[in-house]
Amino acid sequence: xxxxxxxxxxxxxxxxxxxxxxxxxxxxxxxxxxxxxxxxxxxxxxxxxxxxxxxxxxxxxxxxxxxxxxxxxxxxxxxxxxxxxxxxxxxxxxxxxxxxxxxxxxxxxxxxxxxxxxxxxxxxxxxxxxxxxxxxxxxxxxxxxxxxxxxxxxxxxxxxxxxxxxxxxxxxxxxxxxxxxxxxxxxxxxxxxxxxxxxxxxxxxxxxxxxxxxxxxxxxxxxxxxxxxxxxxxxxxxxxxxxxxxxxxxxxxxxxxxxxxxxxxxxxxxxxxxxxxxxxxxxxxxxxxxxxxxxxxxxxxxxxxxxxxxxxxxxxxxxxxxxxxxxxxxxxxxxxxxxxxxxxxxxxxxxxxxxxxxxxxxxxxxxxxxxxxxxxxxxxxxxxxxxxxxxxxxxxxxxxxxxxxxxxxxxxxxxxxxxxxxxxxxxxxxxxxxxxxxxxxxxxxxxxxxxx
Numbered sequence: 001x002x003x004x005x006x007x008x009x010x011x012x013x014x015x016x017x018x019x020x021x022x023x024x025x026x027x028x029x030x031x032x033x034x035x036x037x038x039x040x041x042x043x044x045x046x047x048x049x050x051x052x053x054x055x056x057x058x059x060x061x062x063x064x065x066x067x068x069x070x071x072x073x074x075x076x077x078x079x080x081x082x083x084x085x086x087x088x089x090x091x092x093x094x095x096x097x098x099x100x101x102x103x104x105x106x107x108x109x110x111x112x113x114x115x116x117x118x119x120x121x122x123x124x125x126x127x128x129x130x131x132x133x134x135x136x137x138x139x140x141x142x143x144x145x146x147x148x149x150x151x152x153x154x155x156x157x158x159x160x161x162x163x164x165x166x167x168x169x170x171x172x173x174x175x176x177x178x179x180x181x182x183x184x185x186x187x188x189x190x191x192x193x194x195x196x197x198x199x200x201x202x203x204x205x206x207x208x209x210x211x212x213x214x215x216x217x218x219x220x221x222x223x224x225x226x227x228x229x230x231x232x233x234x235x236x237x238x239x240x241x242x243x244x245x246x247x248x249x250x251x252x253x254x255x256x257x258x259x260x261x262x263x264x265x266x267x268x269x270x271x272x273x274x275x276x277x278x279x280x281x282x283x284x285x286x287x288x289x290x291x292x293x294x295x296x297x298x299x300x301x302x303x304x305x306x307x308x309x310x311x312x313x314x315x316x317x318x319x320x321x322x323x324x325x326x327x328x329x330x331x332x333x334x335x336x337x338x339x340x341x342x343x344x345x346x347x348x349x350x351x352x353x354x355x356x357x358x359x360x361x362x363x364x365x366x367x368x369x370x371x372x373x374x375x376x377x378x379x380x381x382x383x384x385x386x387x388x389x390x391x392x393x394x395x396x397x398x399x400x401x402x403x404x405x406x407x408x409x410x411x412x413x414x415x416x417x418x419x420x421x422x423x424x425x426x427x428x429x430x431x432x433x434x435x436x437x438x439x440x441x442x443x444x445x446x447x448x449x450x451x452x
Contacts, residue, residue, distance in 0.1 A: 004103070004189040004313050005286070006245040008232065009305065011060070011193070012225055013053065013111060013136070013200040014452060015281065016255025018264025019222055023281050025262065027215040028222040032230040033249060033283060039292040040285035041332065045376075047301045047343050048253050051270055051277030053136065054079040054113050055346075056252045056302070057195075061094040061114065061125070063306025063317075063325030065346065067408045070423030072349035078271075080113060082139055082149055083431035087115015089424035090124060093318050095306045096191060097126030102315035105185040108132065109174050110195030117426050123157050127193070131156050131177045134432065136452065137167055137197045137204075141435065144449030151433040151441065163433050164441040167204035170197055175228050179235050186239045189313065194232070198225050201259065202448035218260025243288045246312065250302065251280040256452060267382040270452075273345035273352040273362070274382060290332055297377075298338035299355065304328050322419050344404050349411035354400050359390075361397040364412055373397075 017023055021030045022037040049059035054074065055066035066072050069092055074080050080087065088094075096106045108122045110132040115121070122130040133154060140152025141164060151163035154170075178194055198205070198221035205213075205220035209227070213219035229249065236242040254276045255261030257269035268274020282300065284290060303325035310317050311327055330336035345353035352364040355376065362372035373387040373394055387394060404410075409417030 005289075006190050006192075006241060007099070007309050007312065008192045008194065008245060008247045010196070010229060010232075010247065010249045011057075011110075012196045012198060012249075012251040014253065014255055014261065014270055015199055015222070015225070015251035016257070016261045016263040016269075017266050017276065017279055017281060018262035019199070019255060020281050022283075024264050027260075028219045029212075029214070030222060030226040032226045032233065036229070036233070036247070036249065036285040037283045039287065040283055040290050041294045041296055043282040043284075043300050044295060044297045045299050046250065046280060046282035047278050047299070048251070048280055049278075049301060049303055050346065051253045051272055052078050053111075053252050057112070058088055058114050060252075060302040060305060061088070061096070062092050063095065063303045063323045065303070065324050065344065065408055067346060067349050067417060067420055068322065068324060069421055072346065072411070074423070078348060080115060080135060082116060082135060083429050084115070085117070085426050085429040087117055087120025087424045088125060089422060090119055092125070092421070092424075094125045095309050096122070096193065098306075098310045098315035098317065099189075099191045099313045100126045100128065102313045103189060104313060105181075105188060105190040106193075107177075107181050107190070108193045108195065109177050109181075110193075111136065111197060112195070115424060116432055117429050118158060119426055120424055121158055129157055129181070132174065132195065133170075133197060137200055138202060138451040140164055140446060141444065142202065142446045142449055142451070145451070148435070150431040151435055151439075153432045155432070160432050162442075163439065164443050164446070166442055167197065167202070167446070168206055171224050171228055172206065175231050178232055182232070182235050182239060182241070186241060191309070191313070194228075196225055196228070198222070199255075199261065201256075201450040201452035202446060203259065203450070204446075204448070215260045243286075246284065246286045246289070248282070248284050248305065250282040253277060254280055259450070265381050271347075273347050273365075275376070275380065278345060284332060291335070296331070296338075298331060299340045299343055299357075300328060300331075300338055301325070301340060301343060304340065308332070321421065342400060344401075344408075346408075349409060351401060351405060351408070351410040351412065354397050354404070356397055356400060359393050359397060361394060361401070363398075363401060
């Protein structure tokens with residue numbers, strides 16, 4: 001067994017703050033994740049760096065706010081689409097690259113969404129192997145859409161191995177790949193990034209979960225996610241790896257708030273900088289290393305995974321660039337405080353809000369300037385505006401916003417950031433697949449029109 005810990009990062013798609021039993025859900029059954037929370041740390045102020053998927057995932061992989069790495073927007077789009085010319089710059093160094101250089105075997109299973117051109121694929125960003133969908137599961141051929149995407153590609157490393165796969169079977173196939181990877185690498189340190197398709201629309205869950213769900217297809221998808229975590233934890237125990245493996249569970253942004261999803265007491269949803277857009281579940285579990293039964297309201301971000309995982313794996317963080325993530329080691333293992341007290345909320349390249357400690361100041365909502373101040377310790381639902389009652393706090397937070405604008409930029413204010421890096425770009429791009437009416441697709445057209 002390696003002296004370096006194995007690290008498994010499980011990331012859901014559009015799972016909301018209120019979608020797990022341990023975060024208050026009364027309709028979704030999540031016994032495995034609830035037990036992980038009971039025996040580990042459950043964070044209640046954990047933030048993704050964006051309320052939508054591509055910038056969220058790019059930020060988590062690089063430890064940087066999306067505008068820092070050119071991921072604020074994608075030639076005018078909020079997220080990446082099939083065949084775009086842009087993606088995660090090959091000069092960026094992901095946490096997978098850091099750990100691979102430190103001797104880790106690395107694999108991504110599931111959704112990537114940081115670019116589908118060869119230069120941007122996971123295998124070019126530190127992952128030894130890749131198995132999954134390179135972008136969202138609604139970016140295939142579906143009924144009800146005149147302008148169709150090309151067939152949805154399932155990839156192995158850099159090759160498309162199936163087009164338009166049966167989505168109801170994908171999670172089971174992902175779990176099989178995860179078990180194979182764990183068994184193959186049980187005698188050396190490994191990093192597994194398991195990026196679920198669920199609960200992004202359209203919702204295709206296995207029949208077993210559809211039959212037992214009390215919350216329709218959405219609940220079935222959540223319970224499928226819980227089952228997958230159970231298989232992974234069981235395999236770790238079977239291989240004697242459970243006490244040498246850090247398992248982290250989270251979601252890339254908040255729920256849409258419909259189709260059965262919930263952000264609990266939080267205001268807003270996916271695509272907004274209200275708490276419901278970016279505050280998501282996060283559980284960290286490591287038997288014998290992380291003390292169980294802890295509920296932490298410390299401000300923590302997905303960007304903090306980067307330096308934390310690097311330190312655990314004895315990897316070297318690049319010193320020639322700014323990394324926004326902060327090392328959480330003292331918080332996880334020593335009962336200390338979070339090194340983070342401030343968090344900035346970006347929607348695309350627009351700086352909309354800042355949190356410092358208990359206070360959150362909103363200055364923009366889309367095209368509109370706003371003046372909202374909330375005490376998140378007393379008012380997590382952002383209902384009572386205290387802007388006029390605390391001018392001294394507003395002034396202090398405005399200073400933080402101005403410093404952030406100068407650093408990262410703010411399109412809404414016309415400010416170009418001083419410390420930003422370019423997005424990756426290729427001269428010519430093409431989609432990974434092209435529709436062929438003579439191809440023997442197992443499902444030529446998905447029968448649900450829902451897109452997320």
